[in-house]
Amino acid sequence: MEFIDLKAQYRAYKTEIDKAITGIVESTQFIQGPVIRELETELAAYLGVRHAITCASGTDALLLPMMAFGVQPGDEILVPDFTFIATAEMVAFIGATPVFVDVDDKTYNLNPDDLARKITSRSKGIIPVSLYGQCADLDAINAIAARHGLWVMEDGAQSFGALYKDLRRKSGTLTRVATTSFFPAKPLGCYGDGGAMFTNDDNLAAELRCYLNHGQAQRYHHKRIGINGRFDSLQAAIVRVKLRHFDDEVIARQRIADWYTELLKGKVITPHIEPGNRSVWAQYTIRTPRREEVCEHLKNKNIPTAVHYPIPLHRQECFRHLDVADTSCPISCKLSAEVMSLPMHPFLTRTEVERVATSVLEAIGD
Numbered sequence: 001m002e003f004i005d006l007k008a009q010y011r012a013y014k015t016e017i018d019k020a021i022t023g024i025v026e027s028t029q030f031i032q033g034p035v036i037r038e039l040e041t042e043l044a045a046y047l048g049v050r051h052a053i054t055c056a057s058g059t060d061a062l063l064l065p066m067m068a069f070g071v072q073p074g075d076e077i078l079v080p081d082f083t084f085i086a087t088a089e090m091v092a093f094i095g096a097t098p099v100f101v102d103v104d105d106k107t108y109n110l111n112p113d114d115l116a117r118k119i120t121s122r123s124k125g126i127i128p129v130s131l132y133g134q135c136a137d138l139d140a141i142n143a144i145a146a147r148h149g150l151w152v153m154e155d156g157a158q159s160f161g162a163l164y165k166d167l168r169r170k171s172g173t174l175t176r177v178a179t180t181s182f183f184p185a186k187p188l189g190c191y192g193d194g195g196a197m198f199t200n201d202d203n204l205a206a207e208l209r210c211y212l213n214h215g216q217a218q219r220y221h222h223k224r225i226g227i228n229g230r231f232d233s234l235q236a237a238i239v240r241v242k243l244r245h246f247d248d249e250v251i252a253r254q255r256i257a258d259w260y261t262e263l264l265k266g267k268v269i270t271p272h273i274e275p276g277n278r279s280v281w282a283q284y285t286i287r288t289p290r291r292e293e294v295c296e297h298l299k300n301k302n303i304p305t306a307v308h309y310p311i312p313l314h315r316q317e318c319f320r321h322l323d324v325a326d327t328s329c330p331i332s333c334k335l336s337a338e339v340m341s342l343p344m345h346p347f348l349t350r351t352e353v354e355r356v357a358t359s360v361l362e363a364i365g366d
């Protein structure tokens with residue numbers, strides 16, 4: 001069994017993907033070919049947002065808006081303590097200070113109460129992460145940001161396609177700017193690295209396009225110090241194919257998540273999705289104090305698992321100098337010790353899900 005079965009996905013769309021790849025190779029328009037704008041138009045239409053701007057990775061997608069906002073040393077940017085490193089890493093990379101906010105005990109997303117407590121006169125922005133495929137509480141976070149004049153950027157690396165409240169509002173459209181990643185393991189992945197930024201702000205969109213292409217507004221006229229953060233045309237062609245199948249995949253992921261929950265509820269802590277939200281199930285992550293035994297048992301049965309994430313960000317070696325106490329983020333500490341993710345992808349069968357669930361129950365002696 002695969003943790004994420006990209007081979008099954010390739011087999012399912014092989015004709016289309018091979019044709020898309022061949023088309024780019026034959027055109028030789030590898031850098032910023034027309035396929036980039038075609039994909040950006042489709043992504044913007046999918047979300048109902050004015051601008052979708054592709055870039056080289058989900059990490060660059062976090063960096064570029066901070067370049068455009070003029071984030072600088074001394075600025076504090078609030079990030080969840082419980083997420084992938086990139087969210088806080090780019091804050092530090094641009095020279096600012098990440099301020100680690102604890103997460104909610106049920107959704108594992110940024111806790112608005114702790115967020116409000118940690119805002120200071122140096123705060124400039126907030127990067128909520130929509131973890132495992134469910135939107136953070138962006139209304140509450142936007143309201144706090146508005147009171148303090150801060151920008152908000154949703155890190156939607158795991159949540160492209162997620163719906164927030166009333167099953168209508170879309171991840172990627174709910175903050176001043178939002179990001180996603182096309183890393184292969186994400187819900188909408190390519191065959192390498194890639195990412196995108198979404199915004200309704202025309203000026204910001206123009207700045208982002210400038211920064212991601214060496215700060216040039218016009219060829220060889222460099223207005224800003226930027227980076228080479230362009231998305232690759234081959235990868236764009238692959239995302240375009242996968243986008244056509246994406247809604248069906250989200251439905252399949254929901255069905256699989258429902259099976260897991262049906263089989264595991266009450267035995268381990270199963271994921272909590274707020275009413276009105278739709279997760280895209282980037283991960284199906286359970287919580288148990290007996291994680292190590294469960295992981296070991298599943299490994300012996302050739303069932304792959306993963307831990308997202310084993311170390312709270314404030315405890316990472318690269319952030320140790322910030323000297324943040326564990327008591328500042330108790331939920332994040334607890335989750336890091338207890339969460340584990342089960343195989344999750346749209347091609348899992350009921351039999352496979354039953355085999356995984358049975359093995360989990362065996363491990364906890366149920």
Ligand SMILES: *Cc1c(COP(=O)(O)O)cnc(C)c1O
Binds near residue numbers: 182
């Ligand atoms: C994957 C991920 C990123 C980084 O995306 P890359 O495309 O791998 O650079 C950022 N934030 C979160 C929450 C992620 O899961």
